[in-house]
Amino acid sequence: MNRMKNFTAGFIRENPVFGLYLGICSTLAISTSLNNALGMGIAVILVLIVSNAVISLMRNIIPDDIRIPVYIVIIAAIVKAIEMLIHAYMPSIYNALGVFIQLIVVNCIILGRAEAFASKNNVFDSMLDGLGMGLGYTFSLVMISVIRQVLGTGIIDLTNPMTDQLIFQLRIIPENYKISMFTTSTGAFLTFALLAAALAAYKNSLEPKTKKKGVK
Amino acid sequence: MKKTVQLMLFLAIVSAIAGGILGYVNSITAPVIEKMAIAAEQKNLELLFPNGEFKALEFKDETGLVKGVYQVEGQGYVFKVETVGYNSSTPIVYMVAFSNEGNIIGFKELQQQETNGIGSRVFTDEYSQGLLKKTNKDNYDTLTGATVTSTAVVKGLNASRDLFNTINGLEKVETVEQEPKEVQAVKVLINQDWSVYDAQVTVEGSTYQVNVKGYGLLEGDSSHFDYVRNEFMIEIEDQKIKSITLVTFGDTPNIGDKAVDQTYLDQFIDKTMDDEVDLVTGATYTSNSVIASVLAALQAAGQ
Numbered sequence: 306m307n308r309m310k311n312f313t314a315g316f317i318r319e320n321p322v323f324g325l326y327l328g329i330c331s332t333l334a335i336s337t338s339l340n341n342a343l344g345m346g347i348a349v350i351l352v353l354i355v356s357n358a359v360i361s362l363m364r365n366i367i368p369d370d371i372r373i374p375v376y377i378v379i380i381a382a383i384v385k386a387i388e389m390l391i392h393a394y395m396p397s398i399y400n401a402l403g404v405f406i407q408l409i410v411v412n413c414i415i416l417g418r419a420e421a422f423a424s425k426n427n428v429f430d431s432m433l434d435g436l437g438m439g440l441g442y443t444f445s446l447v448m449i450s451v452i453r454q455v456l457g458t459g460i461i462d463l464t465n466p467m468t469d470q471l472i473f474q475l476r477i478i479p480e481n482y483k484i485s486m487f488t489t490s491t492g493a494f495l496t497f498a499l500l501a502a503a504l505a506a507y508k509n510s511l512e513p514k515t516k517k518k519g520v521k
Numbered sequence: 522m523k524k525t526v527q528l529m530l531f532l533a534i535v536s537a538i539a540g541g542i543l544g545y546v547n548s549i550t551a552p553v554i555e556k557m558a559i560a561a562e563q564k565n566l567e568l569l570f571p572n573g574e575f576k577a578l579e580f581k582d583e584t585g586l587v588k589g590v591y592q593v594e595g596q597g598y599v600f601k602v603e604t605v606g607y608n609s610s611t612p613i614v615y616m617v618a619f620s621n622e623g624n625i626i627g628f629k630e631l632q633q634q635e636t637n638g639i640g641s642r643v644f645t646d647e648y649s650q651g652l653l654k655k656t657n658k659d660n661y662d663t664l665t666g667a668t669v670t671s672t673a674v675v676k677g678l679n680a681s682r683d684l685f686n687t688i689n690g691l692e693k694v695e696t697v698e699q700e701p702k703e704v705q706a707v708k709v710l711i712n713q714d715w716s717v718y719d720a721q722v723t724v725e726g727s728t729y730q731v732n733v734k735g736y737g738l739l740e741g742d743s744s745h746f747d748y749v750r751n752e753f754m755i756e757i758e759d760q761k762i763k764s765i766t767l768v769t770f771g772d773t774p775n776i777g778d779k780a781v782d783q784t785y786l787d788q789f790i791d792k793t794m795d796d797e798v799d800l801v802t803g804a805t806y807t808s809n810s811v812i813a814s815v816l817a818a819l820q821a822a823g824q
Contacts, residue, residue, distance in 0.1 A: 371528050375535050382539030386546040393550035396557055 312433050315441025322445035322497075323504040327413040331405045332446060333493040339463055342450035344391075344398035345405065346443025351387050352409055353435035353442075356380050357423040361431035364424045376419045377410070384410045395466040414442060449496050457487035559591070566591055566599055569618045569627040575599075578688070584680040588614075590688070597621050598685055602677030606633070606670040607640045613670070615644075617678060619685045623657035637775050638804070640670030651702075652678075657685050658694055665701040675699075712794040715813030722821040727763075729755045729818035735772040736806035746773055751781065751810050755818040762789045762815060777807035786811065794819050 321327045328349075335341045359379050360367075367375050388406045392399045399406065409415065418438055423431040455461055459478035464471050486492050558577050559566075566575050574594035580587065589601035597620040606613045611634040618627030630644040642648065643664060648671070655661055661678045663671040679696050686693055717739065723730040730752070737748025749771035756763040767781045779785065780801040785808070788798055794816060801808040 368528055368531060371532055374532055378532070378535050378539050382543055385543055389543075389546050389550040389554075393553035393557070396561075 308430065308433060311430065312437040315434075315438040316444060317504065317508070319438075320441045320445060320504065321414045321417075321438055322442060323501045324508075325414075325417070326501075327417055328442065329497070331408055331412060332442075332449065333490060333497060335402055335405050336446055336449040336453055336493060336496075337457070337488055338401075338454045339447065339450050339461060340398070340466070341401050342446040343443070343463075344395065344466055345402055346439070346446050348387055348391060348398075348402075348406055349409060349412065349414065349442050350436060350439030352380070352383050352415055353418060353439040354432050355383050355387075355435075356415055357418055357431040357435035358428055359383070360419045360423040361426060361428045367424075372424065373416075373420075376416060380415050380419065381410045397464065397469050398466045414438060445500075448500060449493070452496050452500075453487045453492050456484050457492060458485075459483040558589075562589060562591065562601065565601075565616060565629070565631055566593075568629050569599055569616060570596055580684055580688070582680055582684055584676065586677045586680045587684055590684060593618075595621075597626060598688065599627070600677075600681035600684060601631075602674075602681060604673045604677040606635050606673040608634050608636070610634075613673060613677075615674065615677070617681050619657060619681070623685065623689075623691075625653055625655050625657075628652050635667075635670045638779055640667050642667050643671045643674050657682050657691065660694070660697050660699050662699050663701045668701050671701070708797040709800050709809075709812060710795070710797050711792065711812055711816050711819070713816075715809065715816055718810050718813035720810075720813045720817035722817050724821055727756055727758060727822075729757060729821055730768070731755060731814040731817050732769070733810045733814045733817070735810040736777050736804075737772045739806060741773065748772065751807070751814070753786075753811065753814045755815065757818060757822040760819065760822060761791050761793055762819070765789050765811075765815065772804075772807045772810075777804050780804040780808035780811055789815050 315321060317324070319325060322329065322332055331345065335345050356376075356379060360376060363375075363379075384407065387409075388399075391402075391406060418434060422434045426434070451461065455477050459480060459482070460474060460476050462471060462474035484492075487496065555577060559575050563575065566573060570593045573596060576592045576594070578590040578592055578598075580590045586602050586604050587600050588603050589599075591599040591601075593599060597618055599616055599618045601614070601616050603612050603614045611632065613630070613635065614632040615628065615630045617625060617629075620626045628649045633641065633644055635641050635643070648664060651662060659682075661675045661682075663675055683693060685691075718733050718735075720731050720733040732750040732752040735748070735751045737743070737746060738750065741748045749769065751771050752767075752769035753765055754768050755765045765786045766783070767786065770778060770781055772778070772781075785799075785801060789811075792798060792815070798812060799808075
């Protein structure tokens with residue numbers, strides 16, 4: 306039960322993007338289409354699981370004084386390896402995301418989970434935490450991306466990153482009524498702010514009434 | 522002190538292991554990435570060398586114009602060039618091929634949106650025919666009236682030539698700026714078989730109303746323009762053209778209309794069937810349709 310709670314934490318309660326405000330920079334930059342969001346999400350999930358696992362395995366031998374540099378070396382190596390794999394096997398994702406794959410190294414979610422969770426828990430729980438947090442990040446990215454892509458271009462589509470085949474494409478808003486502002490950074494900030502506010506409101510509503518009274 | 526050394530050692534070992542893993546992943550992915558770099562260009566490369574075996578080469582180009590160098594097994598080298606001409610928003614992308622002996626054996630545009638009929642002349646046969654006579658020891662011609670575009674293209678050609686010479690260990694060729702050259706006008710005999718243009722003549726005294734198929738009706742994609750027949754009013758006196766004027770223009774605006782310009786039409790004055798006239802480069806079909814009309818009118822007058 307406790308494991309389940311840890312796993313689901315990333316979605317609402319401790320959602321890394323809307324709840325903890327981690328990794329915003331890349332989120333705002335790449336959330337222009339569903340394809341990018343899923344590609345980035347998968348990359349982050351992989352990095353999180355592997356880095357959490359490695360750091361958890363090494364948690365007893367890493368000297369406390371230099372734990373942060375060691376984490377960074379480990380994370381950087383994992384990110385670079387995953388970047389090379391994406392470059393080789395998912396070229397369209399690699400081209401679309403560009404420098405943001407490398408920038409996962411400095412994405413606070415990864416280092417944050419390494420420090421906050423993986424360094425204190427066993428391998429299995431750490432990997433589960435990585436998966437949960439990664440899915441939470443992906444879920445947030447997909448939400449922002451879908452809203453931005455639909456409002457900004459009127460179309461929602463998905464392609465297979467391995468073969469570049471279009472899986473589906475759907476026009477939701479007619480060409481003449483799209484709001485191209487949403488494809489720009491302005492749209493990214495707006496969408497992000499509104500979603501973060503919505504999540505905050507939802508979390509507030511969940512809190513027990515008595516506690517609120519106590520605050521008053 | 523001892524502790525510091527221990528910490529350093531630990532970090533060094535972690536880094537070394539990480540480096541080793543990266544090296545291993547790189548050895549797996551590098552060949553795949555290289556193969557893919559060619560796959561992306563394969564189609565374009567095959568325009569120059571059908572069924573060629575291509576290999577991407579590592580290269581260092583100081584000008585930054587050359588974007589790719591490919592060796593074609595047993596045949597030569599292809600250079601992919603991206604250069605900015607007159608249209609600053611869309612760069613010109615082309616490929617130029619050198620044979621192993623150093624002759625230019627191919628020139629193919631992949632992307633360009635230079636001004637139609639001006640800069641675009643660099644990508645017509647007239648320019649590339651001249652280029653195909655050049656080698657790795659030459660400088661390349663620019664074109665009058667399309668100086669900006671042709672200079673941009675020539676810069677890329679020079680960079681490709683220099684790279685070709687570097688790869689093959691040959692002496693560097695000094696780049697000398699060339700005076701822009703006029704594309705040689707192509708002369709065409711009036712009296713030949715223009716039957717595909719299907720010129721229809723209506724005679725009224727000494728004036729001949731001719732309507733004729735142009736580019737649009739013969740080759741055009743009618744989803745973009747409403748193509749119709751071109752129509753000319755031709756006056757004939759003593760078996761010679763006295764005047765020719767345009768009545769209806771039915772070909773592509775901004776391309777074909779260079780061949781129905783009055784200055785072009787006036788060259789037909791005093792011409793007979795056996796004379797030669799200029800063709801308008803880049804508007805070949807439309808100028809042929811003019812010549813076909815003139816011939817049809819002269820033939821009708823001769824009957």
